[in-house]
Amino acid sequence: xxxxxxxxxxxxxxxxxxxxxxxxxxxxxxxxxxxxxxxxxxxxxxxxxxxxxxxxxxxxxxxxxxxxxxxxxxxxxxxxxxxxxxxxxxxxxxxxxxxxxxxxxxxxxxxxxxxxxxxxxxxxxxxxxxxxxxxxxxxxxxxxxxxxxxxxxxxxxxxxxxxxxxxxxxxxxxxxxxxxxxxxxxxxxxxxxxxxxxxxxxxxx
Amino acid sequence: xxxxxxxxxxxxxxxxxxxxxxxxxxxxxxxxxxxxxxxxxxxxxxxxxxxxxxxxxxxxxxxxxxxxxxxxxxxxxxxxxxxxxxxxxxxxxx
Numbered sequence: 397x398x399x400x401x402x403x404x405x406x407x408x409x410x411x412x413x414x415x416x417x418x419x420x421x422x423x424x425x426x427x428x429x430x431x432x433x434x435x436x437x438x439x440x441x442x443x444x445x446x447x448x449x450x451x452x453x454x455x456x457x458x459x460x461x462x463x464x465x466x467x468x469x470x471x472x473x474x475x476x477x478x479x480x481x482x483x484x485x486x487x488x489x490x491x492x493x494x495x496x497x498x499x500x501x502x503x504x505x506x507x508x509x510x511x512x513x514x515x516x517x518x519x520x521x522x523x524x525x526x527x528x529x530x531x532x533x534x535x536x537x538x539x540x541x542x543x544x545x546x547x548x549x550x551x552x553x554x555x556x557x558x559x560x561x562x563x564x565x566x567x568x569x570x571x572x573x574x575x576x577x578x579x580x581x582x583x584x585x586x587x588x589x590x591x592x593x594x595x596x597x598x599x600x601x
Numbered sequence: 602x603x604x605x606x607x608x609x610x611x612x613x614x615x616x617x618x619x620x621x622x623x624x625x626x627x628x629x630x631x632x633x634x635x636x637x638x639x640x641x642x643x644x645x646x647x648x649x650x651x652x653x654x655x656x657x658x659x660x661x662x663x664x665x666x667x668x669x670x671x672x673x674x675x676x677x678x679x680x681x682x683x684x685x686x687x688x689x690x691x692x693x694x695x
Contacts, residue, residue: 429681437692467619470618476610480607592649
């Protein structure tokens with residue numbers, strides 16, 4: 397087989413890998429989409445409870461986490477630019493910065509959830525069933541949606557750590573970077589979901 | 602060469618997108634703090650939609666992807682809009 401033919405094959409394979417990643421992202425979008433649907437129906441039904449519930453959340457922590465995720469989304473996008481420009485060291489630094497920001501996000505989340513737990517507000521607590529129906533729905537959705545999102549942050553961190561080692565070993569390089577590209581796509585998805593979670597859970601007027 | 606078809610997004614473009622995203626975050630917090638009731642959620646969703654569009658276009662570099670992929674992504678959002686519409690019609694008329 398000629399060299400040209402193998403090169404085209406390898407390229408076609410990368411395109412398929414990227415398309416596969418996008419198909420997976422579609423399922424993730426519809427997974428959270430389903431939750432947003434449940435949220436909007438109950439919010440339309442219990443607007444006052446949802447408003448009161450949102451007042452219990454700290455807009456400051458939510459805003460800080462929004463900024464943290466937006467910056468981390470930029471750094472991982474930049475790491476792809478760096479590897480395309482064959483700057484391995486910068487790419488590794490940028491992935492590490494992204495991982496650090498992800499840790500900051502989770503730390504804030506633990507702090508935020510911890511404050512709720514202290515007030516006896518957590519799924520399965522004695523307090524939860526005593527709440528009004530609208531409040532119960534708001535906090536159940538809050539814990540489930542932010543919890544599922546936090547799980548995605550953890551999965552993203554695992555994927556990006558694998559990418560970091562692949563860049564280090566030279567498995568991901570300026571000619572072959574589909575793994576980092578797909579890892580970055582996953583991370584952007586996590587950011588994309590938070591962009592909608594933040595105003596809907598924290599900023600209810 | 603196949604490499605010519607892949608696009609490299611410059612650092613400064615990504616940095617500019619981040620600045621816009623941060624500004625929009627600030628905007629959504631200040632707008633919703635004015636208690637505009639039903640109007641507030643529309644504005645918040647419009648801003649979130651714009652932010653999502655920017656992330657998809659530049660960070661997920663859909664701007665430089667094939668038409669097929671761009672259509673596929675658009676279709677997911679169209680599908681979701683239809684699902685929301687049907688659900689609310691169901692709730693409104695039952």
